[in-house]
Amino acid sequence: MADDYRTMWKELGLNLDNHDALLQVLGKMYGDIFMSQKNRPAKTDYLDFVMSEVHGLRIKELVDGKKQGRKVIGTYCTFVPEEIVLAADAVMVGLCAGADFATEEVEKYLPKNICSLIKSTLGFKLGGVCPYLESSDLVVGENTCDGKKKAYEVFKNFVNEMYVMDLPQMKQNGAKGLLRKEYDKFKTKIEQVTGKTITAESLKKAITIVNAKRSAIHRLCKIRTANMEPISGLDSLLINQIFFYEDPLRFTQKINELCDELEARVSSRQGAFPENTPRILMSGCPMAVPNWKLPAIIETSGAVIVGEESCVGERGTRNLVDNSGKTMDSLMDALVNRYLDIDCAIFTPNTDRLDHIGEMAKTYSADGVILYSIQFCTPYTVEAMGIEKDLEKQGVPAIRIETDYSQEDVGQLTTRVQAFIERIKG
């Protein structure tokens, strides 16, 4: 089996030495951070399986699908509608951007002071270590922040085919019209890449599939509002992370099975943490696999993360698409309506986000909010300053943490997080 994978990786053009090194680090990190957790629900074995096969079985599925003509579309943002990709019988995967790799190489093309997520995107390409990227027939970028926008100009020189989607930056003044035009163009592009025609019927079916996937997450969110936590924040984050590349049907089924177990655990008050553990809401930048540094610090410092206000979390999965329309036009409008509600910090003004954080803090009975930003991420670091003040004014303890993918600040981060938890406990 392992040999088969090596052949597959080689055929995909991965750098096997680099890739071995990455898998070794990833495996060790997963063991240290996830397998060491106490009182994990039994059904988290699905997560362990997915992670153990993250570059194996899942890639094989993609490669096998490609042989049958099923194209792979790689993406980096929650604004790219998976429904359109699925409607053309293609597969959408979120691409790797959660760890430092080949940083010296990256800095030949990008400035030093650009966020870790963007550096990682190029690093995984230059290092030849992301089989998802190498499987992708089309890589989709999007005009979100300036950093990503400009980095895609560099990135496009390294990938087979790159497509950049424009996004509105304000939500009034014809934003819906603009996004609709972009989604129409994207649909045409996907039809061209796949050679398949998207029909109202296939789109409706795709919407049903993605709605079901989001509904499974909504169910998990609801369980986590209970006044005890049957599952850790780390495992919940991981669920939100694999949401981006796992097979959608299997994901939905497995997460619902896990939720069955979690509901039973809530009834029998079987927590992953002792009762009255301080509850933390995380809010801010997306956390891609294996960006687990801060959540691991929080949950080994005597607190539990009860929610993620993040694109890899509730901001990305909130709201379903209205699937009642019968025509292509009405379904495309329904997509636009759902996606334009995402309150990403690239929008101005973005007051909905502040309201959502306040609501989430209440719904999840959070004792404090940790505002997480990746260093050099202007949209989220700027918003964090105002949000922190606003939350404190509402009586919700808040702290801003800015960090990157390196490990050098773990000592100081731990002190700050622990001091914040001490403060919450009083």
Add this chain to the structure above:
Amino acid sequence: MISAGIDIGSRTVKTALVDGSSIVKLDVADATSSPLEAARVMLKALPACPVAVTGYGRDLLDAIGSFPTITEIKAHALGARFLQGDCTGVIDVGGQDIKVISLDEEGRVKRFEMNDRCAAGSGRFLEIMADRLGFSLEDFGNAALSGQNEVIISSMCTVFAESEVVGLLNKNVERRDIAAALHRSIVKRIVSMYNRASPVSACIVATGGGAKNPALVAFLTKALGANIVALPQGQSAGAIGCAVYAARLKEINAA
């Protein structure tokens, strides 16, 4: 009740032995190269009593026993209140961290600010700069107090600031004026952290090794318009706070 605290910092280990509301004994030892060894020796010198640990190396003692730990933030808050019952805030200039803590009426941590990975402007910065200018750490602050106001150093990064210092020395600028400029640049950084933590300015206790520096305290007082209290035991505030915590924990567990 007798209780003790250990503060394992990046530059020194501090211990405090406390009996109720009075200090029995304070100790400070260098810990740059082997903090565990220094802590072990100092721990042995303490009588059998409840002990709590703080500081950058607070988990180091796991190797020799099980001790409750608290962060430096909480330790300095407790220690400052012990030393100065009405204090409203703390400015701690430690070896590699600067912290500003705002306290509520009961002395609990209301807000805090702390530098992240970079030790710019911390105690270690002062040491290196004093050395570069040929001052002992003790003379450095006094020299700065007598220095003029005209020189400005804009960098707080140790490497960049050192280049600036070299440049100034080669322009034949007085050492004490450079010393004053270095202190003012640190104060600028602390002021911005202070404004974010925004403690009530009535009584701010200076702790950490920085509390021993007269120029830092004088410049801070002027820049903040706050009442800054630098006590001789300021450097041991973290260890004292731990002793207070250890005693409280003992009482809670006994109840």
